[in-house]
Amino acid sequence: MRTTSKGTRIFAAVATLLAGMTAAAPAAQASEAETRPLPHCTMYISAGTVDCYATFHEAIANATGGKVTDAPSAASAMHDEVFAQRLNSLTEPDGSPKTGVARVVTSIEFQHPRYQGATFTWYQSRGCDNDTGVEYSVRNIKDHNSWWNDRISSFRGYSKCQVNHYEHTGFRGARTGYRSEMSTMGVMEDETSSLRWR
Template identity: 30%
Template sequence: MRRHRNTWLAVLATLVLVSWQAQAAQAATGVPDRSRHCAVGMPAMRAGQPGTGAHFAKPSRISCFGSFAESVSYATAGRVRLAPDARSVSTRQLQAAGVVSTPSALASQPLVGIEYEDSNYGGDSLVLYGSSGSGCYSGTWYGFPNLSSLGFDNRISSARTYSNCLGRHHDGTSYTGSYRYCDGSCSTFGTMNDRTSSIKFF
């Protein structure tokens, strides 16, 4: 009887320890289990291309991770490495890694925007990059006409744009309906919070 009780106590202690370790690991990264941070690329479009219908450029396969750091690393092909608990990245870091385009230094596979679920750049995120081109120069643009296919429809409340791109956030798919511009950093979209269904970067 005593042996059975000791075995049961040992099993219980092990379960408690495993649970505590899991919670400690989660606290160490600062990322809750439900967090979802994704990255997806889109080919560059030339001026005059509508980017919808038969001319719709297909995005790369969306890849999702448990942390913002992992999604940024993926989108930049490992050129930007952040602390595991990072929730943002500075323009200076991106420029130093050569992953955003400037007039004097054009980047391949440039970041064009980072979209956030919450105001002030919080919550889940969606890192958007160009799978071709060098940013929004000489009429080149990038379009994401249906955020529902990326799991981010009507969820954006703040954003940052890069590589000379102005982000026009529409409440309809295929760049229709009301819209809100984001140029650089937008900590909130005001009345357009949680209403974006498509984005055009140009």
């Protein structure tokens, strides 16, 4: 009888603990859902201004200052060379913007490998030039959009820009090296905390 009573108390304690954990899980999920931005974000690198949109189409329209208003879906954009040519055509060979262009895309980052999932499009007033010096940098992604820290898994550069992804803030730790694109990022998948463009 005593064993049954003790077993009942243990069962009741475990049931109470599990109920508390179950109640906490939806709260944690709700908290993450509240902090996650809309799936397609853009950032003006120099100003640190981040805007997020429901569609990739809207994000590209913002990042190009309205010069590209009919972008394909994010999933097909990286396989659409006409789309790439349109983004790259906004700059002159030296990286300067063409007449009437105020914004150019420097890179599009994807949440998942092979250009899948949410996107983060970085833009600037001009592209990159022909030298090896750093043109633009983001020292800490968390300073601008904490949800994107350690979430980048593929990317493509535009406007003559190559991108170097760093594991830690302040351009420290493992890195991809300067690349025009990567459909998978190996050990750097979901590890980027800072970036440089050249």
